[in-house]
Amino acid sequence: MSVLAQFVFNGVVAGSVYALIALGFALIFTASRVFHFAHGGVYTLSAFAGYTVMIPLGLGLWPGFIAAALAAAVLGVGINALLYEPMKAGGVSPFVAMIASFGVLIIFTNLAALGWGSNPIVLSAGGSAHIYHVGPIFTTDTQLRIIGSAIVLAVLLWVFFRFMRLGIAIRALGNDSELAEVVGMPSRLLRHISFAVGSGLVGISAMLIGLNVGIIDFNMGFDIILMATVAMIIGGLGNVGAAGAGGFVLGLIQNVAIWKIESKWQMAISFGILVIMLLFRPSGLFGAREGTT
Amino acid sequence: MDYVVYVANLIAIYATLAMSLNLLVGYTGLISITQAGVYGIGAYITALLALNFTPDLLLTTLLAAVGAVAVSLVVAVPALRLRNEYFLIATLGFQNILFSVFMNLGITGGPNGLYGIPHPLLFGMEIRSGVGKMALSIGLALICYALARRVTRSPVGRLLRAVREDETAVSSLGKSVFRIKFSIFVFSAVFAGAAGALYTYSLTAIDPVAFSLDESISIITLVIVGGTGSLNGSVLAAILLILLPEAMKFLPIADTVAPQLRQIFYGLLLVGFARFRRQGLIGEYQDVLK
Amino acid sequence: MNPELRGREAILELQALSKHFGGLLAVNDLSFSVPAGTITSLIGGNGAGKTTVFNLITGNLAPDAGRILFHGQSITGLPPHKVARVGVARSFQELRLFNRLSALDNIAAALPQQRGESIVASLLGGARLREEARRTEAESRDVLEELTLGGQADTLAEQLSYGQQKLLALGRLLAAEGKLLLLDEPTSGLSPAMVDDFCRRARQLVQQGKTILLIEHNVEIVMSLSDWIIVMHQGEKIAEGVPEEVRHNVSVMHTYLGITS
Numbered sequence: 001m002s003v004l005a006q007f008v009f010n011g012v013v014a015g016s017v018y019a020l021i022a023l024g025f026a027l028i029f030t031a032s033r034v035f036h037f038a039h040g041g042v043y044t045l046s047a048f049a050g051y052t053v054m055i056p057l058g059l060g061l062w063p064g065f066i067a068a069a070l071a072a073a074v075l076g077v078g079i080n081a082l083l084y085e086p087m088k089a090g091g092v093s094p095f096v097a098m099i100a101s102f103g104v105l106i107i108f109t110n111l112a113a114l115g116w117g118s119n120p121i122v123l124s125a126g127g128s129a130h131i132y133h134v135g136p137i138f139t140t141d142t143q144l145r146i147i148g149s150a151i152v153l154a155v156l157l158w159v160f161f162r163f164m165r166l167g168i169a170i171r172a173l174g175n176d177s178e179l180a181e182v183v184g185m186p187s188r189l190l191r192h193i194s195f196a197v198g199s200g201l202v203g204i205s206a207m208l209i210g211l212n213v214g215i216i217d218f219n220m221g222f223d224i225i226l227m228a229t230v231a232m233i234i235g236g237l238g239n240v241g242a243a244g245a246g247g248f249v250l251g252l253i254q255n256v257a258i259w260k261i262e263s264k265w266q267m268a269i270s271f272g273i274l275v276i277m278l279l280f281r282p283s284g285l286f287g288a289r290e291g292t293t
Numbered sequence: 294m295d296y297v298v299y300v301a302n303l304i305a306i307y308a309t310l311a312m313s314l315n316l317l318v319g320y321t322g323l324i325s326i327t328q329a330g331v332y333g334i335g336a337y338i339t340a341l342l343a344l345n346f347t348p349d350l351l352l353t354t355l356l357a358a359v360g361a362v363a364v365s366l367v368v369a370v371p372a373l374r375l376r377n378e379y380f381l382i383a384t385l386g387f388q389n390i391l392f393s394v395f396m397n398l399g400i401t402g403g404p405n406g407l408y409g410i411p412h413p414l415l416f417g418m419e420i421r422s423g424v425g426k427m428a429l430s431i432g433l434a435l436i437c438y439a440l441a442r443r444v445t446r447s448p449v450g451r452l453l454r455a456v457r458e459d460e461t462a463v464s465s466l467g468k469s470v471f472r473i474k475f476s477i478f479v480f481s482a483v484f485a486g487a488a489g490a491l492y493t494y495s496l497t498a499i500d501p502v503a504f505s506l507d508e509s510i511s512i513i514t515l516v517i518v519g520g521t522g523s524l525n526g527s528v529l530a531a532i533l534l535i536l537l538p539e540a541m542k543f544l545p546i547a548d549t550v551a552p553q554l555r556q557i558f559y560g561l562l563l564v565g566f567a568r569f570r571r572q573g574l575i576g577e578y579q580d581v582l583k
Numbered sequence: 584m585n586p587e588l589r590g591r592e593a594i595l596e597l598q599a600l601s602k603h604f605g606g607l608l609a610v611n612d613l614s615f616s617v618p619a620g621t622i623t624s625l626i627g628g629n630g631a632g633k634t635t636v637f638n639l640i641t642g643n644l645a646p647d648a649g650r651i652l653f654h655g656q657s658i659t660g661l662p663p664h665k666v667a668r669v670g671v672a673r674s675f676q677e678l679r680l681f682n683r684l685s686a687l688d689n690i691a692a693a694l695p696q697q698r699g700e701s702i703v704a705s706l707l708g709g710a711r712l713r714e715e716a717r718r719t720e721a722e723s724r725d726v727l728e729e730l731t732l733g734g735q736a737d738t739l740a741e742q743l744s745y746g747q748q749k750l751l752a753l754g755r756l757l758a759a760e761g762k763l764l765l766l767d768e769p770t771s772g773l774s775p776a777m778v779d780d781f782c783r784r785a786r787q788l789v790q791q792g793k794t795i796l797l798i799e800h801n802v803e804i805v806m807s808l809s810d811w812i813i814v815m816h817q818g819e820k821i822a823e824g825v826p827e828e829v830r831h832n833v834s835v836m837h838t839y840l841g842i843t844s
Contacts, residue, residue: 035378083568095324096567098381099517102510103563110553110560118549226389226506233382268393274386278379279371440706448691448699448716451684455692458681465641465675466693466759467667468700476702 002136007259008252009137015251016150017212019244020205021224022231023153024198026243028076029232030161031170031194033094037101038079039202040225041108046072046203047216048116051123061125068203076199077192079104085188105225112218120217123210142212149208153201154244161240170194223267230274236284245286298423302495304535305430306488309437311515311527313484318513319521320445321477322457326509327368327384330391331482333504335361335489337395340407340499350413350420350429354490361486362479364391369478373471388509395501406500413494426495433491434528437484441524444480453477454522507556514563520573529574534562591618592654594763594794595640595671600649602632602639609635611818613649617763617811622785622795624805626833627815633798634676636815637765640796641673642666653763668695672761676768676798678752682741686732686751689740690723693758726754746777753784764788767798782808806830 021043028036049071054064083104087097130141160167173190209224210216227250228243235246253273254266261269277284310332317323335357342353372383395401402408412421413429420426444450452473455463460470493499502508515534519526538555546554566573593616602610610632617623625633638644640651642663651659658666667673681689697719698704699712727733730750735743740751749769756764766785770778778801785795785808799805805812805826812829814822822832 035382083564087568092567092571094378095381096571098378099324099513100564100567103514103560103567106507106510106560107557107564110556113553114550114557118553226385229382229385262397264397265393268390268397271386271389271393275371275383275390278375278383278386282375282379443708444702444705447705447712448697448719449702449705451688451692452700454684454688455681458683459679461643461663462675462679462681462755463692464663465643465667465673465679466755467664467695469662469664473700480702 004256004259005136006138007255009139011252011255012147012248013139013143013212013251014255015248016147017205017209017224017247018227018231018251019150019154019247020146020208021202021228022235022243022247023150023157023240024201024205025225025228026232026235026238026240027157027170027194027198027201030238030240031173031191031198032080032084032088034084034097035094035101035229036079036198037098037225037229038104038108039076039199039228040221041105041112042072042075042079042199042221043202043206043224044112044216044218044221045075045108046199047123047206047210047220048112048121048218050203050207051116051121051210051216054125055123065204065207068207069200070203072199072201072203072206073196075108076195076202080192080195085191105222109218109222112221116218118218120215122214123207123216124214125211140212142208146208146212149204150244150247154241157244158241166190166193227270230270232284233274233277233282234285236286239284239286242284242286246284249285295423298427299495300535300539302423302427302430304531305427305434306492306495307512307515307535308528308531309430309434309484309488310512311519311531312434312437312441312524313481313488314512315516315519315521315524315527316441316445316453316477316481318516319523320450320453320457321474323373323474323477324381324513325368325372325384326381326506326513327365327388327391328481328485328512329504329506329508330388331361331365331368332485332489332492332508332512333391333395333501334364335486336493336499336504337401337407337489338486339490339493340410341400343410343413343493344407348411348413348494350415350490350494353413354487357490358483358486361482361489365478365482365485366475369475373474373478385506388506392501392505395504401501404501406498408498410493410497410499412497420494426491430488430491430495433484433487437487438524438528441480441484445524449473449476510563511559514559516573517571518562518566518573520575521571523573523575526573526575533574534559591620593617593652594619594654595796596652596655597636597640598650598652600636600639600651601647602635602644603647608818610639610646613815613818613820615813615820615823617794617796619794620789620792621810622789622797622808623811623813624797624799624809625813625815626799626802626805626829630817631815632818633815634767635818637673637767637798640666640765641671667759667761670760670762671765672756672759672763673765674752674756674767674769676771678748680740680748680752680755683739685737685739686727686743686747687720687723687736689751690726690754690758691719693755694719694722695760723758726758730754745772746774749773749777753781757788762792763794763796765796765798768800769797770799770801770804778804802833 025036025039046068050064050068053059053067054061083100084097132139161171170190173187231247231250232243234249235242250270254270257269310328314328317325338357338360339353342356368387372380375383396404412419452468456470456473464470515530516527518534519530538558595617598614600610600613625636627633639646642661645660650657653669653671658669681692697715699715704712724736727736732747732750735747740748743751770781789795809826812823812826813820814829822829
């Protein structure tokens with residue numbers, strides 16, 4: 001029984017990680033209707049930016065986080081300004097933007113390998129991690145920080161989209177650009193803000209996750225963006241809070257499943273869930289209906 | 294010389310893959326990113342048959358095609374119910390599931406893959422030489438080109454394009470959209486599977502990485518760069534996109550960074566063409582991808 | 584029902600049809616029948632549910648309740664391509680042409696029962712298939728000629744003028760060889776000369792044995808063309824009759840209910 005408790009807890013940790021990524025990913029999807037796969041590339045490069053400021057430059061933990069968030073925001077807004085916005089203005093479908101986004105993901109991933117090498121790099125805040133015992137569960141302070149951040153961010157974003165004018169406008173943007181103009185902000189600016197915020201979040205998340213795992217590597221963004229996609233589909237498209245919740249569900253399923261199934265099948269299980277969700281509940285567990293013809 | 298033959302062989306295989314995917318993406322408007330997985334099924338079936346039963350070329354290629362079709366239908370039947378982005382995401386899911394199967398199943402040799410695959414037998418005659426294998430791949434590419442051209446220029450080709458333009462209108466004319474999509478999925482998978490068979494015989498060793506999501510994206514890059522809805526474009530793109538990175542090998546670039554540069558090159562092409570030249574090199578129309 | 588129409592068989596019959604979207608009742612307990620060999624019009628203001636009725640008939644939407652009979656046989660719940668095959672052809676308000684296909688291909692794609700539309704058959708080829716392709720092309724050219732689009736056969740549909748696109752959509756509908764034609768706003772955006780041309784064609788089609796169910800905003804066209812008129816308001820049938828009766832009723836409703844058509 002205590003083993004299961006540990007698996008469930010690990011699921012919560014993994015779920016928090018997915019939720020952190022899925023929140024920004026879904027925020028951007030909500031505003032632009034683009035599956036922003038390049039988000040994974042932004043995640044990778046911002047982790048390396050944060051690492052560079054923190055360790056080689058020796059500026060410490062907080063400047064590292066700030067650098068990661070800033071780098072991510074600049075990259076995210078840059079992709080939107082140079083790629084998605086012109087495509088949208090030219091009447092190009094989100095389909096093509098999706099394919100182009102994959103291109104950016106590939107470019108960023110390999111740039112990271114060129115810049116920092118293809119071997120994993122140690123990312124540590126120094127000192128050894130505190131390990132806590134809570135009943136049958138082992139945990140560390142970084143894990144607790146990840147869970148805390150995921151919950152706080154999910155709640156903040158929920159409040160933002162629910163009650164704040166800017167949030168409501170961004171939510172309206174995905175459905176109807178003109179509606180968003182009602183709040184007196186051009187929809188292009190609103191999308192830029194969404195990319196900045198969503199990407200900034202992924203920069204912070206990249207540092208948190210890197211510190212938790214203890215290493216970062218150039219490929220880290222590829223798998224995680226795929227998992228964020230699964231999380232978003234599980235939760236429900238176009239709903240930021242739901243995507244975060246979807247991340248928790250995915251993390252739990254993955255980790256409880258390896259109690260019974262070998263862990264190497266984790267990826268197949270995750271994508272199996274994706275396919276089943278698309279077929280039987282394309283609106284997600286927590287979303288409004290849409291999807292099948 | 295061997296090297297030139299090997300590159301020509303690869304070009305023929307990728308041209309076949311790009312043409313078979315273009316039938317889905319460019320002609321019918323079905324953006325599938327499962328093509329590498331389907332191709333991998335053909336490759337693994339061939340490798341297993343050749344290792345355990347017989348390397349008879351025609352028999353194994355046929356069974357590879359049948360296997361690829363079967364798997365492709367498992368993907369098609371549910372995925373075809375979905376529209377737009379959902380279809381793409383579903384094919385992304387299937388691609389990753391297939392990769393995971395190649396990677397983790399005992400019979401596929403896991404991450405190491407399968408090696409020591411015997412040379413193929415054509416009517417009892419062993420084909421050992423690179424030239425012979427190149428000829429087989431070029432032969433397959435030519436057959437694929439000829440048949441795909443025939444299909445796309447016949448009434449069924451017109452119907453495929455009509456589906457791409459407006460499914461609702463097609464069904465209002467009394468024609469089953471599902472049947473059309475289904476049959477082009479089968480046709481496409483036959484060639485993807487056969488290309489997998491020849492790939493296996495050409496390398497005599499396969500591993501899962503050759504059938505990963507990256508590979509699916511590379512094949513779709515060929516389709517987009519060549520031009521959606523253009524078979525000639527797919528062939529041209531296969532030639533250019535394989536030759537250019539190969540040519541980079543002769544530049545003074547360290548081996549450690551060459552694979553990354555190659556990937557960046559593909560990524561830039563994908564982004565560049567999607568952003569600035571959606572008709573591809575010689576595509577029919579600009580915005581086939583709606 | 585008018586004695587003259589009463590004797591005719593109903594080609595289409597809607598029985599207590601209902602459809603709601605979320606909380607909105609788009610079609611409510613709607614029943615009417617379309618006598619064969621007539622032009623029957625469906626009128627009503629925006630949001631009256633007319634296009635929804637079309638989508639229910641053609642199987643693009645599934646009704647929540649009620650039945651749809653075509654020649655006395657239920658077609659309720661059939662998928663759109665099967666409804667089309669029994670003989671219901673439709674045009675769309677937003678045309679839905681195959682934009683990047685030539686005008687000729689737009690017509691050719693609509694001709695029914697082509698063996699060459701199967702992959703296997705097209706790979707096998709043969710003389711019969713070549714003959715079929717020749718016939719398809721000849722028939723498609725005839726349709727284009729008849730619509731005065733003969734010179735535009737190789738032009739992409741998206742490059743035609745709006746009036747030409749409307750004609751092409753009509754041509755595609757005719758090529759599909761339905762017995763019942765559902766026309767959604769066929770004259771909107773047309774010049775007066777083209778409207779007259781359309782009315783002439785519609786009468787001609789009925790003489791050739793077709794039945795037309797028409798959604799039309801232009802009251803004059805409705806009054807001059809229709810044999811029978813059904814008036815809808817907020818998803819319900821509020822009146823039906825021959826043009827004179829309905830003209831009277833509509834002016835009454837106009838005055839008292841503020842309903843415009």
